[in-house]
Amino acid sequence: MEYKKKICMLGSFSVGKTSLVRRYVQSIFDDKYLTTVGVKVDKKQIQVGAHTVIMMLWDIYGEDDFQKLRMSYLRGANGYLLVADGTRRATFEKALEIHARVQSGPDAAPAVLVVNKVDLAADWEVTPEMLEDLRTRGWRHLESSAKTGQGVERAFQALATMMLEPKP
Amino acid sequence: MRKEAALPERLLARLGYAVFEDSGSGALTAVGSPPQWFSRVFGDAAAGGGKFLPADYSPFLENFLEDAARAWTSSPAERAESGPWIERGADGREVALEAEACVVDGRHILLIANHQQRFDETSSRLQTAREEKLAHERLRREIQTKEILLHCIVHDLSQPLTALRGCLSLLTMGLPPEKVREVVDIADRQTRKQEGMIRDVLKAFSSEMAALQSGGPRQSVDLATAAREVVAEYAAAFSSQGATLALDSRLDAPGDWLVTGEPDRLRRLFTNFLENALRYSPAGTTTTVGVEPDGQFLRAFVDDQGPGLPEGITAANLFRLFGKGKESTGKAGLGLYFCKITAERWGGGVGCENRSSGGTRFWFRLPLAPRPARAPDRELAVVAAPPHAGEHPAEDSSGKPQKAERPLRILLADDLAINRQLIEEMLEQRGHRVQTVNGGRAAVAAAQENVFDVILMDVEMPGMNGLEAARAIRASELPLGRSTPILAVTANDSTEDREHIRQAGMDGHLRKPFGRDGLYRAVEDAASAAEPSTAASHEAASTDVAPESTTGAPPAASADPLSKAAIVARFGGDARLAAQLARMFLKDAPRLLGSVRRAARRGDSDGLARSAHALKGAVGHFGALAARSAAARLEDLGRRGDRKGVKLGLEELDEALDALRKALLAMTARRSAAPAPARTPKRRKP
Numbered sequence: 001m002e003y004k005k006k007i008c009m010l011g012s013f014s015v016g017k018t019s020l021v022r023r024y025v026q027s028i029f030d031d032k033y034l035t036t037v038g039v040k041v042d043k044k045q046i047q048v049g050a051h052t053v054i055m056m057l058w059d060i061y062g063e064d065d066f067q068k069l070r071m072s073y074l075r076g077a078n079g080y081l082l083v084a085d086g087t088r089r090a091t092f093e094k095a096l097e098i099h100a101r102v103q104s105g106p107d108a109a110p111a112v113l114v115v116n117k118v119d120l121a122a123d124w125e126v127t128p129e130m131l132e133d134l135r136t137r138g139w140r141h142l143e144s145s146a147k148t149g150q151g152v153e154r155a156f157q158a159l160a161t162m163m164l165e166p167k168p
Numbered sequence: 169m170r171k172e173a174a175l176p177e178r179l180l181a182r183l184g185y186a187v188f189e190d191s192g193s194g195a196l197t198a199v200g201s202p203p204q205w206f207s208r209v210f211g212d213a214a215a216g217g218g219k220f221l222p223a224d225y226s227p228f229l230e231n232f233l234e235d236a237a238r239a240w241t242s243s244p245a246e247r248a249e250s251g252p253w254i255e256r257g258a259d260g261r262e263v264a265l266e267a268e269a270c271v272v273d274g275r276h277i278l279l280i281a282n283h284q285q286r287f288d289e290t291s292s293r294l295q296t297a298r299e300e301k302l303a304h305e306r307l308r309r310e311i312q313t314k315e316i317l318l319h320c321i322v323h324d325l326s327q328p329l330t331a332l333r334g335c336l337s338l339l340t341m342g343l344p345p346e347k348v349r350e351v352v353d354i355a356d357r358q359t360r361k362q363e364g365m366i367r368d369v370l371k372a373f374s375s376e377m378a379a380l381q382s383g384g385p386r387q388s389v390d391l392a393t394a395a396r397e398v399v400a401e402y403a404a405a406f407s408s409q410g411a412t413l414a415l416d417s418r419l420d421a422p423g424d425w426l427v428t429g430e431p432d433r434l435r436r437l438f439t440n441f442l443e444n445a446l447r448y449s450p451a452g453t454t455t456t457v458g459v460e461p462d463g464q465f466l467r468a469f470v471d472d473q474g475p476g477l478p479e480g481i482t483a484a485n486l487f488r489l490f491g492k493g494k495e496s497t498g499k500a501g502l503g504l505y506f507c508k509i510t511a512e513r514w515g516g517g518v519g520c521e522n523r524s525s526g527g528t529r530f531w532f533r534l535p536l537a538p539r540p541a542r543a544p545d546r547e548l549a550v551v552a553a554p555p556h557a558g559e560h561p562a563e564d565s566s567g568k569p570q571k572a573e574r575p576l577r578i579l580l581a582d583d584l585a586i587n588r589q590l591i592e593e594m595l596e597q598r599g600h601r602v603q604t605v606n607g608g609r610a611a612v613a614a615a616q617e618n619v620f621d622v623i624l625m626d627v628e629m630p631g632m633n634g635l636e637a638a639r640a641i642r643a644s645e646l647p648l649g650r651s652t653p654i655l656a657v658t659a660n661d662s663t664e665d666r667e668h669i670r671q672a673g674m675d676g677h678l679r680k681p682f683g684r685d686g687l688y689r690a691v692e693d694a695a696s697a698a699e700p701s702t703a704a705s706h707e708a709a710s711t712d713v714a715p716e717s718t719t720g721a722p723p724a725a726s727a728d729p730l731s732k733a734a735i736v737a738r739f740g741g742d743a744r745l746a747a748q749l750a751r752m753f754l755k756d757a758p759r760l761l762g763s764v765r766r767a768a769r770r771g772d773s774d775g776l777a778r779s780a781h782a783l784k785g786a787v788g789h790f791g792a793l794a795a796r797s798a799a800a801r802l803e804d805l806g807r808r809g810d811r812k813g814v815k816l817g818l819e820e821l822d823e824a825l826d827a828l829r830k831a832l833l834a835m836t837a838r839r840s841a842a843p844a845p846a847r848t849p850k851r852r853k854p
Contacts (some may be wrong), residue, residue, distance in 0.1 A: 012300050035298050037291045038252030041227045056227055072235050129484045
């Protein structure tokens with residue numbers, strides 16, 4: 001069976017959304033920070049068990065004081081990859097805030113929280129307790145590094161699996 | 169069918185807009201000819217007047233058509249803007265586009281624009297703004313780190329005052345003189361600690377900043393040693409308020425207590441928890457400090473018997489910056505936060521919980537330290553005295569050993585004065601310089617103050633034992649890239665004992681009682697092995713033979729091992745040394761035997777094993793086989809916790825010691841008729 005799924009990358013600016021997509025789709029990483037201004041859609045086909053999933057990855061600019069997230073971009077989304085930067089606690093809180101906004105809207109869908117930049121773990125402000133707290137609240141979260149590739153495949157694969165699970 | 173392009177539409181095309189009109193069912197019809205960029209991005213999608221189906225080319229545009237449809241059909245008519253999005257052209261180049269839906273003369277129009285320059289300018293402005301915001305965040309964190317550092321300094325500087333106050337309070341209680349000395353020593357250490365911290369702050373403020381950010385330089389640190397030290401420091405403070413501070417009994421057992429960290433900060437973790445426990449420990453309660461294995465970590469804990477955590481207070485709250493709040497009975501609330509960031513930066517964590525038996529447990533855990541790389545990696549050397557003819561160092565005509573080619577600086581740690589005296593004497597006869605200390609802690613301090621060629625370490629010592637001292641020395645040497653050869657000096661020779669010695673980072677095992685030649689060979693080979701050019705020689709010296717005479721000379725061919733001739737022969741024929749050590753033993757024997765008896769009477773198995781072990785070592789020097797066997801049996805009973813044979817063992821020991829005592833008395837009495845020349849005072853430092 002083949003599925004086409006729309007996945008939106010959401011989170012604050014400079015958390016690594018674009019880098020995660022580039023690492024996942026093209027297996028490349030650039031250390032230079034280049035802010036995303038609009039939206040870019042990439043595609044990747046993967047296997048989830050016996051199913052083929054065509055992942056339409058919507059890399060959406062990070063929300064901040066200059067650019068607010070347009071909810072219309074999320075129309076028809078099948079899943080969300082919420083991205084936070086482990087070294088900036090505020091981005092973690094922003095990811096949770098966006099998640100609350102999305103899940104209360106018409107396009108609620110499964111979500112995975114990816115705490116990125118695990119290669120800088122020594123400088124993390126996101127603590128194990130914060131992640132443990134999330135876990136106890138039923139969140140699925142993963143740690144990743146677009147720089148090293150650690151956890152990237154696993155994060156997308158986890159979301160794909162969640163999207164294929166029958167809705168309760 | 170392409171519609172005839174009127175002037176405005178041609179104008180829009182000239183300005184870079186692709187103009188489409190809604191054809192329904194998600195299709196668009198081009199109005200006029202789209203600009204060149206359109207075909208670069210979408211190919212011939214709108215060529216020949218055909219319909220353009222965005223769903224086939226652009227998921228983004230397909231999505232926007234829904235917004236457009238809403239705008240087209242709203243009343244009054246509205247405009248809808250897509251915001252920028254990126255499409256990749258057939259040539260691989262990315263193009264920034266924007267779409268707008270509007271109604272013109274009743275026609276549903278969609279404009280798609282490629283305002284690359286405007287997009288680039290916006291991108292540039294946002295890039296700058298966001299980079300500045302990131303820089304601002306970094307600066308804010310740095311300022312916060314500085315604030316934390318400042319608080320840490322104030323906090324740390326105030327900590328010795330707690331111990332000092334406890335000491336002063338104890339001094340007002342009319343303590344016995346020996347206790348007063350102990351309390352004054354503790355107070356003195358605290359003032360020195362504070363003085364050292366002030367010096368460090370003034371000297372290394374900038375490097376301290378960097379250290380706080382990174383968690384400090386990491387090395388192997390002995391968690392058990394740190395626990396013992398802080399308990400010794402804080403016992404007086406607890407005692408002064410009628411409470412007790414104790415060490416968990418598991419720390420008495422030998423074990424691998426090395427974690428990754430930094431000694432000063434590690435102690436600060438403990439002291440922060442202890443200060444906290446002290447504030448909440450009423451009179452009559454006991455606070456226990458301990459360490460326990462936790463997978464790939466070691467978990468250190470401070471268990472108090474205070475009121476426990478109030479309802480609603482969680483570890484997350486408490487370990488937050490200033491998490492205790494201004495109303496707290498504690499200080500700024502920074503200490504626990506310091507514990508958290510320090511433990512986490514070392515790869516560990518912190519926590520606290522109420523105990524089921526009452527009170528609270530505060531804990532931190534740190535990853536087990538990787539085993540220090542040793543070069544060359546060699547087997548544990550086991551050396552006893554092999555007095556084979558011709559192998560022992562040549563003697564001069566007086567029977568004294570020849571001087572060593574290379575005098576060594578040797579540190580000797582042994583709690584028994586007789587052992588220290590004997591070994592020091594033998595080594596100095598050979599021309600080596602010896603510094604003696606009577607315990608593990610003093611050995612660690614000496615090894616940090618001076619450089620030695622070899623360290624001889626008694627294993628069984630009260631307080632910090634030889635294994636712990638060796639670990640602490642290894643940990644302190646790690647950052648210096650040094651690895652002083654350490655030889656365990658012990659009568660315990662089981663496989664398990666050897667493994668403990670090896671795990672403690674020691675290089676060899678000198679089995680008691682040992683001979684003079686064995687001692688020389690052990691220390692000289694160990695020193696040679698530490699030099700790369702002669703490393704191979706150490707392996708050759710790893711010999712395990714039966715214990716022999718104390719000095720390495722062949723034992724006297726006497727039927728009575730306790731005859732004067734036999735005893736003097738054990739000291740290489742040095743009657744003066746034999747008599748001197750005999751007198752020392754006679755003076756010390758009642759205390760040694762008393763320790764054995766007290767432990768037996770109290771049913772203190774560990775104490776029995778320890779005291780019998782010490783006695784075994786002392787009598788072994790004189791070749792008192794019966795006394796040595798009796799002491800060894802008692803030691804074994806103590807280790808096994810078997811109380812059945814203790815009474816009989818004590819009787820045997822009494823009898824054997826009596827025989828030894830008589831022999832030594834007879835020897836020293838005769839010796840006293842011709843007094844030995846006064847010895848010159850020993851040099852204590854190499």
